[in-house]
Amino acid sequence: MVTEKQNLLDLDLEGLRNYFRSIGEKPFRATQLVKWIYQQGVSDFYQMSNISKGLHAALAQHCEIKTPEIALEHASGDGTHKWLLRLADGNCIETVFIPENDRGTLCISSQVGCSLNCSFCSTAKQGFNRNLTTAEIIGQVWLAAKQLNHFQHDKRAITNIVFMGMGEPLLNYEAVSRAISLLLDDNAFGLSRRRVTVSTSGVVPVLAQLAEEHDVALAVSLHAADDELRNELVPINKKYNIATLLAACKAYLGERPRDRITVEYAMIDGVNDSLAHAKSLIRVLEGIPSKVNLIPFNPFPNSDYRRSSDQAIRSFQDRLMGAGIMTTIRRTRGDDIAAACGQLAGQVKDKTRRSERVRMVEVR
Ligand code: SAH
Numbered sequence: 441m442v443t444e445k446q447n448l449l450d451l452d453l454e455g456l457r458n459y460f461r462s463i464g465e466k467p468f469r470a471t472q473l474v475k476w477i478y479q480q481g482v483s484d485f486y487q488m489s490n491i492s493k494g495l496h497a498a499l500a501q502h503c504e505i506k507t508p509e510i511a512l513e514h515a516s517g518d519g520t521h522k523w524l525l526r527l528a529d530g531n532c533i534e535t536v537f538i539p540e541n542d543r544g545t546l547c548i549s550s551q552v553g554c555s556l557n558c559s560f561c562s563t564a565k566q567g568f569n570r571n572l573t574t575a576e577i578i579g580q581v582w583l584a585a586k587q588l589n590h591f592q593h594d595k596r597a598i599t600n601i602v603f604m605g606m607g608e609p610l611l612n613y614e615a616v617s618r619a620i621s622l623l624l625d626d627n628a629f630g631l632s633r634r635r636v637t638v639s640t641s642g643v644v645p646v647l648a649q650l651a652e653e654h655d656v657a658l659a660v661s662l663h664a665a666d667d668e669l670r671n672e673l674v675p676i677n678k679k680y681n682i683a684t685l686l687a688a689c690k691a692y693l694g695e696r697p698r699d700r701i702t703v704e705y706a707m708i709d710g711v712n713d714s715l716a717h718a719k720s721l722i723r724v725l726e727g728i729p730s731k732v733n734l735i736p737f738n739p740f741p742n743s744d745y746r747r748s749s750d751q752a753i754r755s756f757q758d759r760l761m762g763a764g765i766m767t768t769i770r771r772t773r774g775d776d777i778a779a780a781c782g783q784l785a786g787q788v789k790d791k792t793r794r795s796e797r798v799r800m801v802e803v804r
Contacts (some may be wrong), residue, residue, distance in 0.1 A: 449578050455618065456474060473488070474625070475627055480591055486500070507576075507583045508583065521537040522537075525583070531552045533580075535605060543635075544600070545600040547602050548602070548604075551568065551571050554566075562740035573615055581598065616638070620656060634657050640658070640659070642685040647688045647692060648688065660703055661674060664682075665720035667681050700731050702731055705734050705735065707756065713748040732767040
């Protein structure tokens with residue numbers, strides 16, 4: 441009988457301890473292994489020098505450390521890297537690295553495509569295929585770390601992780617949760633909790649679970665301050681409206697008095713970028729410790745939306761700042777390699793056949 445090998449990237453430290461117990465090994469081996477994998481970047485069991493010869497052979501026989509494969513790598517003039525990664529089933533996802541002076545942020549995907557169909561996002565136009573496994577999620581980080589020589593230097597290349605690639609992380613909670621454990625665990629990547637950000641369009645029930653089980657930064661894709669407009673831009677709003685979502689955000693912060701929610705707001709010309717829209721935003725955010733990140737809309741083929749003018753974005757920012765809301769404008773990075781927010785499209789075998797429907801509408 442051929443049994444599949446256990447991909448160790450699918451297990452967090454606790455899972456790995458249980459796995460070792462199940463094969464009659466001491467659970468402390470799990471810590472050793474996790475350190476080799478996530479602190480040293482070693483994937484060859486025979487190089488793990490504090491592990492016995494017998495265990496080397498057993499691991500090599502029954503386990504593997506397997507990441508997605510790099511299908512394409514793009515480096516942008518501004519230092520941004522984008523990788524198109526091919527999964528074992530042929531689907532592709534994207535991962536983006538954005539270096540800045542004092543940090544390096546890796547933007548990772550959580551699903552193949554996305555089921556939420558936000559009207560201004562190019563991933564949405566690709567439809568949805570499936571959730572990523574933990575190995576496929578943490579594998580993006582491990583692979584990028586390898587490519588960036590992260591493991592060789594004391595000054596680590598990747599300092600921040602954002603779940604802002606393809607997919608809705610809270611619709612793939614179990615796999616994302618294990619990946620978060622590995623990102624935060626001191627024996628694994630060991631990032632501080634403020635440097636790991638989960639971005640959600642507002643899957644309210646799962647937000648409560650995240651609040652209970654993990655301590656990470658939260659970003660919410662709001663994009664509109666009234667329900668009618670948000671229903672159009674972020675259709676999950678029909679299920680969990682703005683009031684419900686913001687109440688959940690407040691509850692999330694309940695245990696974290698010094699934290700703030702990041703509110704993401706794409707600036708789309710003539711759609712949500714007037715001063716009246718800024719005023720509504722100020723009103724709904726009252727009493728919610730938050731900072732706003734304005735994202736100049738990133739165009740993609742076959743989208744009717746346009747980016748707001750710089751002037752409109754600055755006026756919007758001024759209005760929010762005037763009301764005491766810390767507001768930043770996201771610098772558009774990786775534009776030349778389609779790596780900016782909402783431009784990640786991968787190559788999705790679309791099960792929803794949404795991409796086909798979109799194409800049909802276009803040819804009519
Ligand atoms: N599903 C998650 C994470 C993915 S998107 C979420 O909705 O938060 C990361 C951010 O980019 C979200 O705020 C998303 O709304 C925004 N975004 C999507 N398409 C965009 C576009 N074309 N231009 C600017 N921002 C976009």
